[in-house]
Amino acid sequence: MLGLGTYGYTAPMASKTVVGYEAPDGVDIRGRYDEELAKILTKDALQFVADLQREFRSRIKYAMECRREAKRRYNEGALPGFDPATRYVREVDWVCAPVPTAVADRKVEITGPVERKMIINALNSGAKVFMADFEDALSPSWENLMRGQVNLKDAVDGTISFHDQARNRVYRLNDQTAKLFVRPRGWHLPEAHVLIDGEPATGCLVDFGLYFFHNYATFRRRQGEGFGPFFYLPKMEHSREAKIWNCVFERAEKMAGIERGSIRATVLIETLPAVFQMDEILYELRDHSVGLNCGRWDYIFSYVKTFQGHSDRLLPDRVQVGMTQHFMKSYSDLLIRTCHRHGVHAMGGMAAQIPIRDDPAANEAALDLVRKDKQREVRAGHDGTWAAHPGLIPACMEVFNNNMGNAANQIQTMKREDAANITEVDLIQRPRGVRTMEGLRLNTRVGIQYLAAWLTGTGSVPLYNLMEDAATAEISRVQNWQWLKYGVELDGDGLGVKVSLDLFGRVVEEEMARIEREVGREKFKKGMYKEACKIFTRQCTTPTLDDFLTLDAYNHIVTHHPKPSSRL
Numbered sequence: 001m002l003g004l005g006t007y008g009y010t011a012p013m014a015s016k017t018v019v020g021y022e023a024p025d026g027v028d029i030r031g032r033y034d035e036e037l038a039k040i041l042t043k044d045a046l047q048f049v050a051d052l053q054r055e056f057r058s059r060i061k062y063a064m065e066c067r068r069e070a071k072r073r074y075n076e077g078a079l080p081g082f083d084p085a086t087r088y089v090r091e092v093d094w095v096c097a098p099v100p101t102a103v104a105d106r107k108v109e110i111t112g113p114v115e116r117k118m119i120i121n122a123l124n125s126g127a128k129v130f131m132a133d134f135e136d137a138l139s140p141s142w143e144n145l146m147r148g149q150v151n152l153k154d155a156v157d158g159t160i161s162f163h164d165q166a167r168n169r170v171y172r173l174n175d176q177t178a179k180l181f182v183r184p185r186g187w188h189l190p191e192a193h194v195l196i197d198g199e200p201a202t203g204c205l206v207d208f209g210l211y212f213f214h215n216y217a218t219f220r221r222r223q224g225e226g227f228g229p230f231f232y233l234p235k236m237e238h239s240r241e242a243k244i245w246n247c248v249f250e251r252a253e254k255m256a257g258i259e260r261g262s263i264r265a266t267v268l269i270e271t272l273p274a275v276f277q278m279d280e281i282l283y284e285l286r287d288h289s290v291g292l293n294c295g296r297w298d299y300i301f302s303y304v305k306t307f308q309g310h311s312d313r314l315l316p317d318r319v320q321v322g323m324t325q326h327f328m329k330s331y332s333d334l335l336i337r338t339c340h341r342h343g344v345h346a347m348g349g350m351a352a353q354i355p356i357r358d359d360p361a362a363n364e365a366a367l368d369l370v371r372k373d374k375q376r377e378v379r380a381g382h383d384g385t386w387a388a389h390p391g392l393i394p395a396c397m398e399v400f401n402n403n404m405g406n407a408a409n410q411i412q413t414m415k416r417e418d419a420a421n422i423t424e425v426d427l428i429q430r431p432r433g434v435r436t437m438e439g440l441r442l443n444t445r446v447g448i449q450y451l452a453a454w455l456t457g458t459g460s461v462p463l464y465n466l467m468e469d470a471a472t473a474e475i476s477r478v479q480n481w482q483w484l485k486y487g488v489e490l491d492g493d494g495l496g497v498k499v500s501l502d503l504f505g506r507v508v509e510e511e512m513a514r515i516e517r518e519v520g521r522e523k524f525k526k527g528m529y530k531e532a533c534k535i536f537t538r539q540c541t542t543p544t545l546d547d548f549l550t551l552d553a554y555n556h557i558v559t560h561h562p563k564p565s566s567r568l
């Protein structure tokens with residue numbers, strides 16, 4: 001007879017022999033034991049993850065040290081720019097491997113966390129692609145990550161279902177589904193529940209390794225038409241990081257005994273340093289690439305982070321930093337030219353608007369903003385775009401279909417040679433706009449509520465009729481930090497109010513009171529708003545900017561379970 005032990009392992013009651021995950025030598029699983037998860041955390045799959053970790057850990061550490069070195073230079077006043085040493089990669093003509101037919105048409109891609117019901121809804125949504133997210137949209141708790149792996153395996157197998165008991169509704173896959181891409185975490189995030197040789201594993205190698213190991217064969221048969229699996233790769237800052245991914249892919253292909261170039265990935269260009277490395281990133285991944293994507297939200301966050309030491313590059317209110325700002329338009333235009341020159345997709349990004357159910361006029365206005373954003377993208381030459389919500393797909397699809405007709409993409413037809421003239425100055429031009437008290441308040445209100453959701457396991461939330469995730473919340477955080485650091489004078493009220501610790505303290509108090517009123521006392525008490533407020537406030541006021549909101553916050557969601565031991 002089996003009994004569930006206090007620490008999450010299952011022990012036969014009579015003999016006291018403890019059952020935990022069967023891990024290979026040097027691998028220690030400190031996350032809660034669960035029979036369902038044990039089907040993912042098998043000895044062979046963990047061996048594959050450990051092999052990746054051992055092979056690549058020193059290169060990953062070096063890449064992270066290079067990021068710190070670049071940060072030191074920017075903080076001393078240097079500006080990011082093109083690397084003269086790799087001019088030949090930018091100037092010589094070369095192309096990536098041909099785009100597989102399975103993913104030639106990517107006009108609308110839906111994104112969402114690897115949550116069971118959402119995966120089914122996204123795959124059934126009518127979008128061409130579903131990007132299943134272990135990253136910006138997911139709070140990386142052990143449960144979320146590992147359940148996400150179970151969900152994706154069931155989705156790839158085609159057996160996934162979900163019973164919504166409250167509504168007595170069963171969710172299953174349609175005959176026609178979106179093609180699945182998976183976004184692992186960024187290089188910087190550890191997976192504290194998987195220790196390899198005594199050190200936390202690299203989060204993205206756990207995400208990639210487990211997903212690839214369990215799904216490559218079925219995926220290639222059912223979804224990839226002989227290619228795949230497909231991935232999105234986030235938050236890179238340099239082509240050396242893309243090179244590591246390329247080697248990881250080659251290693252995985254070798255393990256699986258599949259042809260080199262089977263795995264395909266789209267890289268998000270969502271850091272300012274990476275915009276100067278787009279050719280180089282594609283070049284490193286040329287046998288495994290299906291393009292680049294304009295990750296606009298992290299890109300804005302990265303602009304502030306890169307220029308944290310530059311008092312002359314302050315951002316206006318977050319709502320004013322849109323795609324029509326010169327630096328954002330330049331980035332998107334150059335991305336399109338770069339991708340099409342090398343024969344791959346140039347994907348657009350995410351409009352933050354979501355459907356507004358209880359207000360038809362506001363809903364129409366939101367839809368109109370989404371349509372305009374998509375119109376701009378398709379006319380500029382993007383081959384597809386992102387939608388945050390199934391309700392937006394018809395509008396996005398209509399815009400792309402109307403502009404592209406029957407063509408699967410615009411790779412050959414929109415070369416954007418004019419964008420060859422885009423310069424370093426264009427790519428870093430200061431955004432225009434005003435800084436207001438309402439901007440400071442909104443950042444604070446959104447940042448705290450997002451973090452409160454994240455701490456309780458939800459990584460993407462609707463706030464004030466917009467989608468908020470880790471990337472958008474980062475903008476709120478670093479913008480507050482920047483305004484505080486430089487004591488900026490707020491526009492708008494004619495009083496010349498400066499952002500100071502005192503003022504910020506008052507804003508935090510008032511916004512917390514407003515949050516309590518808005519969400520209701522009960523929810524406020526039960527939620528993690530106070531903890532979120534503490535973390536957010538510290539991060540906004542710390543003298544040295546934290547690299548990532550989620551790195552510090554991660555310590556609050558790690559729950560280590562003791563190693564199973566037969567002595568207990």
Ligand SMILES: CC(=O)SCCNC(=O)CCNC(=O)[C@H](O)C(C)(C)COP(=O)(O)OP(=O)(O)OC[C@H]1O[C@@H](n2cnc3c(N)ncnc32)[C@H](O)[C@@H]1OP(=O)(O)O
Nearest residue numbers: 111112118121122136137297350388389460461462467471
């Ligand atoms: C910066 C970036 O990285 S962008 C990419 C990362 N961010 C994301 O992926 C955000 C994805 N979107 C979402 O998480 C959600 O749409 C939110 C949080 C913004 C809004 O969520 P909600 O307000 O709960 O949505 P809403 O209540 O309108 O949902 C209605 C239905 O649509 C489904 N739905 C909503 N968004 C999605 C989605 N992205 N994928 C699949 N299904 C979805 C819901 O599950 C729900 O299904 P049901 O009717 O069967 O119960």
Ligand SMILES: O=CC(=O)O
Nearest residue numbers: 295296297298471
């Ligand atoms: O990941 C996308 C972004 O905009 O950030």
Ligand SMILES: [Mg+2]
Nearest residue numbers: 136295298471
């Ligand atoms: Mg992002």
